[in-house]
Amino acid sequence: MPAREVRKLGDPVLRRVTAAVTPEQLASVETQALIDDLIDTMHAAHGAGIAAPQVGAPVRIAVVHVRDNPRYPYKPNYPLTVFVNPRLTLLGEPGRDDERIFEGCLSVPDLRGEVVRRMHVRCDALDRHGAPFSVEVRGLTAGTFQHELDHLDGRLFVDRVMDPSTLTTWANFDQYHREAFVRRAADIVARWGG
Numbered sequence: 001m002p003a004r005e006v007r008k009l010g011d012p013v014l015r016r017v018t019a020a021v022t023p024e025q026l027a028s029v030e031t032q033a034l035i036d037d038l039i040d041t042m043h044a045a046h047g048a049g050i051a052a053p054q055v056g057a058p059v060r061i062a063v064v065h066v067r068d069n070p071r072y073p074y075k076p077n078y079p080l081t082v083f084v085n086p087r088l089t090l091l092g093e094p095g096r097d098d099e100r101i102f103e104g105c106l107s108v109p110d111l112r113g114e115v116v117r118r119m120h121v122r123c124d125a126l127d128r129h130g131a132p133f134s135v136e137v138r139g140l141t142a143g144t145f146q147h148e149l150d151h152l153d154g155r156l157f158v159d160r161v162m163d164p165s166t167l168t169t170w171a172n173f174d175q176y177h178r179e180a181f182v183r184r185a186a187d188i189v190a191r192w193g194g
């Protein structure tokens with residue numbers, strides 16, 4: 001299956017609240033091909049995840065896969081998982097269980113910025129065959145889930161950047177911010193186990 005074009009900031013499809021997938025749609029050849037293409041597009045672009053609107057499909061499907069990711073080498077590995085009609089529940093307490101983390105996005109080229117994410121979430125979803133499942137994740141992985149599921153509601157990480165002065169190009173992130181953030185990320189992974 002081919003990788004599809006990744007839609008970029010300013011494309012209206014990224015701002016739509018997406019539609020739930022019906023059982024008939026999920027079983028269709030088109031939706032199964034979309035899921036395969038999402039996986040291939042994510043892998044080709046070295047994303048940690050991708051959501052259907054990012055390839056122009058306004059439906060509630062996202063995938064996450066982290067395996068020694070070169071874009072985000074500090075992220076713990078997470079197995080390839082397809083989420084259909086996911087529902088996210090923030091666990092823990094606002095403030096106490098939040099962390100500031102730098103994010104990037106395949107749809108926001110060459111920009112990173114700091115957002116606040118809950119470090120413990122549960123996600124209830126269907127797999128690509130329509131079977132329900134539930135996962136609880138912590139730390140940076142919880143941040144990845146929040147980022148990807150935001151896409152399904154037309155939200156991008158830039159909407160959540162509290163302090164615009166943290167916005168940085170990737171080159172300047174590497175030069176000025178990576179070292180401190182990698183230390184902080186290691187601390188988050190150690191404390192949250194994810």
Ligand code: NI
Nearest residue numbers: 104105106107
């Ligand atoms: Ni994104």
